[in-house]
Amino acid sequence: xxxxxxxxxxxxxxxxxxxxxxxxxxxxxxxxxxxxxxxxxxxxxxxxxxxxxxxxxxxxxxxxxxxxxxxxxxxxxxxxxxxxxxxx
Amino acid sequence: xxxxxxxxxxxxxxxxxxxxxxxxxxxxxxxxxxxxxxxxxxxxxxxxxxxxxxxxxxxxxxxxxxxxxxxxxxxxxxxxxxxxxxxxxxxxxxxxxxxxxxxxxxxxxxxxxxxxxxxxxxxxxxxxxxxxxxxxxxxxxxxxxxxxxxxxxxxxxxxxxxxxxxxxxxxxxxxxxxxxxxxxxxxxxxxxxxxxxxxxxxxxxxxxxxxxxxxxxxxxxxxxxxxxxxxxxxxxxxxxxxxxxxxxxxxxxxxxxxxxxxxxxxxxxxxxxxxxxxxxxxxxxxxxxxxxxxxxxxxxxxxxxxxxxxxxxxxxxxxxxxxxxxxxx
Ligand code: SF4
Ligand code: SF4
Ligand code: SF4
Ligand code: SF4
Ligand code: SF4
Numbered sequence: 001x002x003x004x005x006x007x008x009x010x011x012x013x014x015x016x017x018x019x020x021x022x023x024x025x026x027x028x029x030x031x032x033x034x035x036x037x038x039x040x041x042x043x044x045x046x047x048x049x050x051x052x053x054x055x056x057x058x059x060x061x062x063x064x065x066x067x068x069x070x071x072x073x074x075x076x077x078x079x080x081x082x083x084x085x086x087x088x
Numbered sequence: 089x090x091x092x093x094x095x096x097x098x099x100x101x102x103x104x105x106x107x108x109x110x111x112x113x114x115x116x117x118x119x120x121x122x123x124x125x126x127x128x129x130x131x132x133x134x135x136x137x138x139x140x141x142x143x144x145x146x147x148x149x150x151x152x153x154x155x156x157x158x159x160x161x162x163x164x165x166x167x168x169x170x171x172x173x174x175x176x177x178x179x180x181x182x183x184x185x186x187x188x189x190x191x192x193x194x195x196x197x198x199x200x201x202x203x204x205x206x207x208x209x210x211x212x213x214x215x216x217x218x219x220x221x222x223x224x225x226x227x228x229x230x231x232x233x234x235x236x237x238x239x240x241x242x243x244x245x246x247x248x249x250x251x252x253x254x255x256x257x258x259x260x261x262x263x264x265x266x267x268x269x270x271x272x273x274x275x276x277x278x279x280x281x282x283x284x285x286x287x288x289x290x291x292x293x294x295x296x297x298x299x300x301x302x303x304x305x306x307x308x309x310x311x312x313x314x315x316x317x318x319x320x321x322x323x324x325x326x327x328x329x330x331x332x333x334x335x336x337x338x339x340x341x342x343x344x345x346x347x348x349x350x351x352x353x354x355x356x357x358x359x360x361x362x363x364x365x366x367x368x369x370x371x372x373x374x375x376x377x378x379x380x381x382x383x384x385x386x387x388x389x390x391x392x393x394x395x396x397x398x399x400x401x402x403x404x405x406x407x408x409x410x411x412x413x414x415x416x417x
Contacts, residue, residue, distance in 0.1 A: 014255050016287075018265035020343040053350070056336070057343040059289075059298035060259040061322065 007066040008042045014062035015039055021054040021063060093143035093245055096128040098163045100156040100217060101183055102149025105231040106174035107131050110146060113237040120238065123245040138162055144169045144244060150176040150183045150375060151215040153208040164221040169244055172223050173237070175230040179320045180216040180375025182230065187214045187375050188367075188394045189404060197404050200411035219377040225250060229304060230318040230372060236303060256322050257297035257315050258287075261306035266290040268345035271356070273363040278314065288314045289341055294364055299325055299336045318372050326378055332385030333369045334360060357386075365397075366390035 008031065010021075021040050022032045027047035032054070035041040054063050097110055111132070114120050128138045138145075138159075145167035151157050164170055175181035186194070191210040192202045203210075218226055227236050243250045258265070265287040274292045282288070288295035288309065296317035297309060308315050317333070325331045338356040339349035347356065360369075367390040373379050379387040394400065 011255075014259035016258055016261075016265045018287075018344065019267070020340065023346065024343050024349060055324075056331075057340050057349050059256060059265065059340050061255045061324070062259065 008045050008048060009064040009066065010040055010042065011060075011062045011064060012039060014060040016060050016062070018059060020057045020059065024053055024057045026051045026053055092125040093123060094127045094139065094141075095124040095241075096138055096142040096145045096163070096167065097126070097131070098128070098138065098145060098147045098159055099130065100147060100149035100159060100177070101152035101214075102174060102176045102181075103183075104131070104148075106148040106176070109231045109234050109237055110173070112234045113241065116234065117238050117242075120241055120245075124241065138166060140166060142167050144171065144241070146171045146173050147177050147217055148173050149217070150180050151211065151217055151220060152183065152186065153210055155208050157211065157215075157220070160217050160221055164223075169224045170221070171225045171227060171240060172217050173227050174232060175228050175318055175320050175372045177217040178226045178228040178376075179218070179373040179378070180214055181372050184214050184216065184373070184375030185367075185371070187391060188400065190395075193404055193408065197407035197411055200408070200413075214375040216376045216378075228301060228320040233304060253302050254323055255302040257300045257302060257304065257306050257309070257319065259302055260304070261287070261297055261309045261315075263287040263309055264290075265344070268292075268341065271341070271345040271347070271359065273359060275363050278312065282312065284312065289344065294360070294368065296333070296337065296369070298340050299333050316371050317369070320372060321379070329381075329383060332379065332382040332387070333373070334366075334386045335384055337369070361386070365393070367394045 017038045019034055019040060022030065022034055025031045027044070027049055029044055029047050031042060031044050031048045032040040033043040050065065052065065055061070097107060099107055124144070126133055127142060128135050145163045147160060147163050147170065149156070151160055172178055176183050191212065196202050225240055227240055240250045263286055268290055272292055273294060278288060278291070278293045282291055282293065289298070293314055295309065295314040297306065297315040299322055300315055300317040301319045301322050304319055306315070321333055325333060325336050334357055335353065338353055338360055342349045342352050342356045366386050367374065370379065370387050370390050373387065374390065376387070379385055
């Protein structure tokens with residue numbers, strides 16, 4: 001996996017400092033670490049296997065994997081509208 | 089008429105709360121009154137027919153009667169932009185709980201008869217308006233904050249996209265999330281002894297903030313009440329077939345408790361469903377087809393268990409008995 005193209009960001013204005021991301025990360029050494037101010041830091045982005053379980057357990061949807069899944073970055077309302085359009 | 093967009097507000101089976109929000113939006117923001125002309129709105133103007141063409145139509149409420157269904161179809165066909173306002177229109181809302189009972193039994197319990205000729209024709213189930221027609225915008229929540237209505241109407245008037253946020257209520261909640269030491273759930277609501285600074289989930293109370301879409305500013309949790317999810321599910325839960333309100337919440341709580349969100353999922357879901365009635369997770373989404381279709385969801389489960397709830401059934405029977413007795417008097 002071209003890990004170098006993936007950037008992981010934590011949106012601090014959303015983050016609750018619950019550290020679910022640190023607890024859950026699937027990568028061997030863990031991608032996240034608790035930072036000195038209690039917020040998680042992306043310590044080893046190259047370890048990420050892009051399982052995205054961290055997104056599932058984050059209570060605030062505060063993690064962004066850039067250049068990986070566009071679904072996290074698109075306008076969600078547009079997506080749901082598109083789905084309804086396809087339904088009828 | 090010059091340069092103004094025509095606006096119609098069409099109430100279905102709602103409580104009127106969403107209409108009041110539109111009213112407030114227009115009353116508080118002069119620029120909106122300059123941009124929109126109200127051409128149809130039973131609450132506000134005398135016009136009794138929806139015009140053939142309107143620029144923006146706002147629909148409130150869920151679909152409960154045939155009349156509602158026709159009004160919704162008409163709104164879609166005649167409007168350039170259709171906005172569904174409120175959780176009723178988006179997910180069935182509180183009114184969706186009507187599906188707890190068979191409509192004929194409900195009629196019997198209230199009027200002592202299964203049907204009344206002069207009353208509206210009831211559909212066999214309640215529908216979220218969003219499940220029935222293609223829509224342009226959904227402004228969820230019960231009721232949606234005035235600011236959301238203003239934002240949408242302004243953006244549409246300016247030909248812009250309505251800005252959308254994709255976070256959850258937690259991101260606006262001031263409570264601090266702490267790891268859960270021992271996983272257990274307390275039934276009922278937090279009392280005066282609950283810690284006012286710590287997240288309800290961390291204290292073992294059921295809070296739907298982490299699975300509910302952002303936008304209200306978390307007024308409930310700020311005032312000591314858990315989030316009941318009036319905003320509707322978070323967008324990813326709505327969109328993804330593998331996600332549902334109960335499972336998404338269970339995964340987050342499991343991780344907080346140091347469990348594995350995949351391997352221990354069933355265990356946590358079982359715990360949740362043992363302590364809380366399944367309908368507690370779908371208070372505002374009970375009628376939503378989006379959630380009923382989830383392969384790993386519990387909305388249908390909630391529907392079935394509610395319909396079979398012995399307390400409900402008994403009350404309904406008693407009521408029906410009483411109502412028919414009253415008829416004879
Ligand atoms: S799981 Fe989300 S909210 Fe919790 S610490 Fe990580 S980024 Fe922040
Ligand atoms: S996607 Fe998976 S491997 Fe990557 S940071 Fe998240 S939990 Fe860790
Ligand atoms: S969403 Fe809430 S405020 Fe709006 S019509 Fe339904 S019940 Fe009333
Ligand atoms: S789960 Fe509820 S109490 Fe906890 S942070 Fe989220 S909204 Fe606040
Ligand atoms: S905190 Fe939850 S229940 Fe309260 S207004 Fe927000 S979404 Fe609705």
